[in-house]
Amino acid sequence: MTKTVLVLVESVNEYLPILEQSGFRLILAPTPATRAEAVATRGDEIDAVLTRGPLGFTADEMAALPKLGIICVIGAGYEQVDLPAAEARGITVTNGAGVNAPTVADHAMSLLLSLVRDIPLADASARRSEWRKVTRPSFTHKRLGILGLGAVGLAIAKRAQGFDMQISYHNRSPRADVDFHYCDSPRALAAECDFLIIATPGGGGTQHLIDKSAIEALGADGFLINIARASVVDTEALVDALQHGRLAGAGLDVFDDEPHIPDSLKILHNVVLTPHVAGLSPEASRDTVQMVANNLLAFYAGKPVLTPVHS
Structure with a gap:
């Protein structure tokens, strides 16, 4: 019997035929109105939901x-899925952990490079024929801190090593499979780095891990990059x-009330902003949808899903 998937995502339409070719029927509901109508x-x-x-x-x-038997989440984060409710109803939840890690890491490094080297303002200056020249920091031997050393964090570290950066990290617990320096708190990590990249999941457990004290510890010469979730950083403090010059700059791909970006960020010259696109690439979209198909096929074949999420 053909299973029906309610598709709430709006960014992978080109690759949804992967699900149809795997034998699933799709109901597309990418807006709040169509979502509510489909549910009602x-x-x-x-039978399944893709979100x-x-x-x-x-x-x-x-x-x-x-x-409903299974909820498949595109990407690693699943912060707005009610996991206790799913568990209570016996609904399986999966995510796309690790699938788009290379693309997210590429974007994190792109934000860092463009921010630290002042590329957006330099480009605007050149287009206005102003020939503005500003001396900006280099990357060799800089101290990079990574908050969250999962698949994305590891991919970022791998790229940073190509710039001869010194790498430190904070995780829920130290990793035995890396030689990077472990810091026992987000604030301690911020105090030990020049560049801080946020790569940890969102949700209540990571709410404002980077608070005012951590931002102050990063300091006036520090740069912060967030390609994770906006909730991890205290936006007001940032x-x-x-x-007021207590932080050199920030590169942000995520925001508290997407798709709305605060005007207070838009008017700043020491930020680089992108509209939550870090995980988007043809390769990542294709592989993410394929992971969803693999999880659905395993679930309906009575086999263990590949990337389960537990509350």
């Missing part, structure tokens, strides 16, 4: 889908530090 009127048809971390899936929505 087609709940009896839906993203920020889009999530709620307990009330799960209750409206009596046949903006205040950027405005």
Whole structure:
């Protein structure tokens, strides 16, 4: 029997035929209105849900889908999926951990390079024929801190080693398989680095790990990059530090109220902003959807899913 997947994501349409070729029927609902309509009127048809971390899936929505057996999350983050509700109803949850790590790491390094070397302002200056020349830091022997040394963090570290950077990290616990320096808190990590890249999952457990004290520890010559979730950083404290020169700059791909970016960030010249695109590439989108297909096929064949998420 063909299983029906409610697709809430909006960024991988080109690769959704992978799911159809695997035998699944799709209901596309990429907007809040179409999502609500699908849940309300087609709940009896839906066997599986495809979502993203920020889009999530709620307990009330799960209750409206009596046949729902599995929720597949594109990407690593699953912060807005109600995991206790899913567990209570016996619903399996999977994510795309590690699939888009190379692309996210590429983007993190791109933000760092463009921010530290002042590329956006230099480009604007050249286009205005101003020939603005500003001396900016180099990368060799700089101290890079990585908050969250999972698949993305490891990929960032690998790239940073090509710049001869010194790498430190903070994780929930030290990793035995790396030689990088471990710091026992986010603040300690910030105090020991010139560049700090946030690569940890979102959710309540990581809320404001980078708070005012950590930002102050990074200091007036420090640069912060966030390609994880905005909730990990205290945005108010970040903006205040950027405005008053207590932080040299920030590169941000994630924001508290997406797709809205605060005007207080937009007007700053020491930030580089991108619209949550770190994980987007043809390769990552294809591989992510293929992972969803593999998880769905395993689940409906009665086999263990490849990337389970537990509450």
